[in-house]
Amino acid sequence: MTNAGDSSGGQPHDALFRLVFTDPENAGSELRSVLPQELAARIDLDGLVLQEGTFVDEVLRHRQTDVLFATTVGDRDAYLYVLIEHQSRPDPLMAFRMLVYQVRIWERHLAERQPESGGRPLPLIVPVVIYQGRRRWSAATDVAELIDIDTQVAAAAGRLVPRFGYLLDDLTVVDDAQLRQRPLSPAARITFVMFAHAPDDPDVTRWLTEWVDDLSAIDRRRLEGVFQYLVRVSVTPVDNLVRFAGKLGPEAEEIAMTTADQLIAQGHDKGRTQGRAEGRAEGRAEGRAGLLLDMLAVRFGDLDADLRSRVEHATTEQIAVWSARLVQGAATIEEIIE
Structure with missing residues (x-):
């Protein structure tokens, strides 16, 4: 999730975000707001279990905060990964960073759990970035958009061009009336209001x-x-x-x-x-x-x-x-x- 402004090196934003969104009820209310309806219906959003640790690079922790929840999709393991960025401007490399973080989640999952014989070893991860900055989000939401090739080479390369996307909740285009209509918990809604209006x-x-x-x-x-x-x-x-x-x-x-x-x-x-x-x-x-x-x-x-x-x-x-x-x-x- 991302936030407006860089006050205090992002620390006040980080503290409020973690206080509110490490709670499964508050995080689940935001995920119900942004996930495609058909996908949300298949994910156990009432059974979110907060996972310890962060996957953000040390040098970026002054501007990024993340939370990871384990859950299930049907009878299979899944993760929901939510990140807030404390920058006031979109990060042009966010798609790449989210891919790196997702690989780290998979690595930890494999280290902690032995894959079942004959089964697929990697669980579904649903990555979400929520942004509340000073201007609309303009960065790529798929890593394929960051690959430096022309359209003809991309067409010839086909599946060799990596694709990885993330869900973006750009709160700069969500007004107060729309925020009230979302199925958010009171704490989640107030947090977004604070991020949008309070700095300075x-x-x-x-x-x-x-x-x-x-x-x-x-x-x-x-x-x-x-x-x-x-x-x-x-x-x-x-x-x-x-x-x-x-x-x-x-x-x-x-x-x-x-x-x-x-x-x-x-x-x-x-x-x-x-x-x-x-x-x-x-x-x-x-x-x-x-x-x-x-x-x-x-x-x-x-x-x-x-x-x-x-x-x-x-x-x-x-x-x-x-x-x-x-x-x-x-x-x-x-x-x-x-």
Whole structure:
């Protein structure tokens, strides 16, 4: 599967992709969307089993992430191989790379399983590339298109010209309405929405409201992954994200605040929290104080000057305690700040 942009060397995209698509249910929902209907009906998409390891070359792992699932077609072994590319432009050698990866899968299969006598030794592999870049996919989808011969030589060579294709899901030509119509799991759909819209967006909350139903259906672990991705690849102020999360409910609000706090501590806030001198303890306290004040205002309305001053001059430890009381459902400001 491929993704828009090269932010953080592809790492935020890689983390969200693996978090979501190593789950058989989420991967299966995407495969149902892209496989030919007749083929999908013959593959056991409900019995996908994630396989360990990667087949991507070491030098390409900053821009490519892959997952492999074992399954069956009828009573025969089969594999479904899904790859995401973190480049913003199509890779002209993708057909060749996918062929190399498929050969590696076959080699591992043969090393692990003794072929039955008289049977065909190689299982079916269905390779899928999903692309969400800045321009439409234009690279070859069959290795035959990469062979440097003219049409007359190709005709004379016949079967000597190797053919190997892969399924391409070019998300640059799929709009939001079409994405909603696909039989995707909520986590898979939200992941594609993130990849398409979030990188470098100054305020993702403008369009996040359109995806509340899917966000509300995601489990806590993957919702954490979504908020981590948003903080790292967009330039949306953290307090905007936390306010939006409050619309999803107390748990989502807690997740957003915790994520913001963790990433601020790690230096990934990219200047989103006002007044924080990066890497300095007093800066972190000021940033967390501003975030807490914003959340108190969302919950309780306008805050008096004395309360604001008390929070602004609090230590990091005090703010952490007060923030915990807020997300744990304290009913009044007095219960939060004693």
